[in-house]
Amino acid sequence: MAKAQLMDFDKALEMFEPVIGLEVHVELSTKSKMFSSAPNPAYGEAFGAEPNTQITPLDIGLPGSLPVVNEQAVRYSIQLGLALGCSIAESSRFARKNYFYPDLGKNYQISQYDEPIAYEGSVEVELENGRVFHVPIERAHMEEDAGKLTHVGGATGRIQGAEYSLVDYNRAGVPLVEIVTKPIVGAEADAPELARAYVSTIRDIVRALGVSNARMERGNLRCDANVSLRPRGQEKFGTRTETKNVNSFRSIERAVRYEIQRQAAILAAGGTIQQETRHWHEDTGTTSPGRPKSDADDYRYFPEPDLLPVAPPAELIGQLRAALPESPAAMRRRLKGEWGFTDNEFRDVVNSGLLAELVDTVRAGATPAAARKWWTGEIARLANAQGVEPSSLVNPQQVAQIAQLVESGELTDRLARQVLEGVIAGEGTPGEVIEKRGLRVVSDDSALLAAIDEALAAQPDVLAKIKDGKVQAAGAVIGAVMKAMKGQADAARVRELVLERAAQ
Template structure:
């Protein structure tokens, strides 16, 4: 059903479960290396970052990672949650082909953090408050690789390979309450909410928070109900949507799909669904279990977590600026229009631009390079822009342009060299010989040669047709291999032609 038609008849109710991999050095319950450690790349060989506990081998016992607990409390506080004076781990029982012991250590009725909210700024500039039900600690499962199926999915696969490196990685799962009132902005709110969570955990310094690496994963819950009804509809849960754009598309698609089914007299089934990036659709996964189906019971091998009041206050005092407050401050200090600022924020490059400005670049120039040429190179390589080049190097590149040592054209070549690993911008300038030619003598020699070879152009310029100078400027720039200031060349061309 068309989206506008669906919204005329039905009200969407949404909710999100966001899993954040914590960047501790070791796993949640073992001393195995954490592949999601801060600054890590998750590129270790399969099944090399584990110990007997991660495989569920008999006789191995869990021990709680203290740093993971501190990170979890900090995140709970940043979400406006209350911190439980005592919380308990539980066993969540069902078959995990990628979790060796066939249960997950999680938290159920006694989470570490509960009852919070977070302000989310929408692309329109509006602020929406999302209610948080809980944030609880748990361990991640391993990773399955499906071989022989379409696009690496389980459907049609011949067999699956399991990598236990990720098994036991510390997670915090953030669960919202049902979100009412988003209406037609529900898809945009979903993307903005997860982006806000990413900003929070990055500001806290507790996670790499890269969606493409699985450090941040989102399950999107969607239900709809007829306009004016007080009864909630049956929800579906679209699993592991791994980009902001995909979250928006998945929520929008589910609203349209469910509306079409209800309008035709059908029923919505409570189930998990898989998101297909290539088609922009979801497909049925498995019936969605309720809590009773998981047979939760307290984890017998772990004591309750009981943080002291002094620890909670210590972590509260260390909280960074809230994302919404930070955005308003940066927008005002940079002097950006709302559109310019949203361009940066929506591209996920706010932190990169902020660090570049802090390193000395003008805000407008930092925005120009990050959202322009660097974003283009990142898109071509299929990676995040902030993984290509450091803010310090971008600031240095901007400075070389502003001092006249580089033109924008030359700066783009320098940037390519930096991205290729050839060193800092200054190093690339020297090694490639890309500095702007500022010697008027060399420029005049090239100009005189170009004018002598194009007497008709010279005559036109002398007759007052200054636009004809473009042909000479082009010839000079070619002769100088683009290493001349075009504006200065134009000045000298007109001077020499009229001499």
């Protein structure tokens, strides 16, 4: 496949106005699936189960099997709709979305179409430059997830070049809420960042509600990014593409930016944009064609005949509304004050997409400063090197334990980094890694004094310099002691002991 031509991003914006739309799929953390009693593999022990073991006849489309609505999934969907500022429908209904694909055993998906559970909302999103957007929500509707295909024999793990594909129906029927925005105009050069920040805000919302684990690396939260361009001064929207199932914040931003540049190059050359789905390739930072994108009419929606409309009582909606947590925007304002971060420090945290991890880490016992240091520093560095989300490497409880060990003096920063590496490598809890690797700080002054005396003996002039008031000369001894102790000494304590020796 020929490499796509790209236009310079700034030049593309001079010629065209970007219009984006975002569809975020949130897997709900119910114990069972949307319409069957099978365990929900997005929740608890069912995650990672052997293929095709978490299924019922309904999940694989066997004749005679009938769906039953998961009440908890409906409650979660209402909560999410309310948190998005949506109106909740007095009555909504399910529909059959008809299309053939191997991971849909029934050959249709039970979804919602013209009568969603929630509609007409808005989400406040703040960008790195301080610009605030109110992203308009068209609807949030309930549906079931499809199964998962594994493509075997190709070099990339994708369907292109594969010899055959295997289907796992464990995920088929997992409860989903799909959040669909209206077309977002006016973002201009901020469009890629806005897409990333919006999905990050959605994750913060669903985590605060407790309705989803929202782990992107597990597919609990996935985004389809729609992008179109229209020439400056034109009212009519351009033809859109839909980049499917982008599963990291960084990739969402990159995918939107790439599509703007790709489409601009095609349009400027007199070409036309194909309405299609596209695949995102993390390794190359490019998209490639998927299938022609169907319009709603092509899916032949009609009311699901086996399910009654969903009509939540007004009392239930009132109860769920009263129990809503504070909004992400309000929470950010509160946390910034409570944590004492500067504007730049707090903006760095928000832009990293790690605010939820910091909140959980502080809740687990770390100081805000320590939580920020570890998540946006060493953990983010390791995650970037591996091309994964930081939250996939370590959890907040483990980070809090490491931070507390540093705070108490049981670990130095250097040792703590080694402990972190061990935890990420699967060697156990921080305490277990410390024991296995022998990483605890040497707190025995006699052992430290022995190492100090040895270092002073090797550098006899240093002691005289310190006694003459040249305290900075102690650095050479401290470095030698730290090396001899393999980094397992507290440098501050070593310095105290060196100066005590010089005073004798």
